[in-house]
Amino acid sequence: MEATVRLSRPVLQLTLALVKPDAVAHPLILQAIHQKILENDFIIVTNRDLTWSREASQTFYSQHSGRFFYQRLVEFMSSGPLRAYILAHEDAIRHWRKIMGPTQVCRARYTAPHTIRGSYGLTDTRNSTHGSDCPESASRELATFFPEFSEGAWAASGHSRGDFLY
Ligand code: IDP
Helix, strand or coil, X not given: CCCCCCCCCXXXXXXXXXXXXXXXXXXXXXXXXXXXXXXXXXXXXXXXXXXXXXXXXXXXXXXXXXXXXXXXXXXXXXXXXXXXXXXXXXXXXXHHHHHHCCCCHHHHHHHCCCCHHHHHCCCCCCCCEEXXXXXXXXXXXXXXXXXXXXXXXXXXXXXXCCXXXX
16 A cells, blocks of 8 residues: 655745844845845745835834834934845744844844844844734735735745845
8 A cells, every 4th residue: 555645835924024224234234134034945025125214114113102212213214225025934924033033132142143133233223124023913014015015916826936136
């Protein structure tokens, strides 16, 4: 009797990854982060460079309004270019957040020095990257940065890569 081997394709999840202005300002750091994405087997569905208005930054981080760091964060995130990626991977949200490392840079340096924030973060505000924190945030954030992107159409296309730069 022959054994049947079933090979199922992994279920891919999408996440929004942002490279913040502190890292985009340094081409070698931007390149190193891009390399980290590739080394960790993400599919880069697409990416885009943009600069936020102060209003866009306020809206994106509105959940933190009232926190002591909010104004500083809003100013910083609209102070220079950002790079936004749509990344696909099995369990992409958790996978990307692990590669980013802890929010607080001191903590990242000591407990996770090989993460992006542990390696390149400058301060708790200027901590190099952002990643969605749950599927609902990911859908909302993808729509903010890539309003033309349709998760349904992407799935129907067989999870293809879009146009992107290496
Ligand atoms: P996350 O980016 O690790 O998901 P959040 O708590 O969602 O962390 O905070 C959003 C961003 O706000 C952080 O990435 C960081 O830039 C900034 N932030 C969070 N906590 C602090 C803080 O204690 N001091 C300064 N900035 C902070």
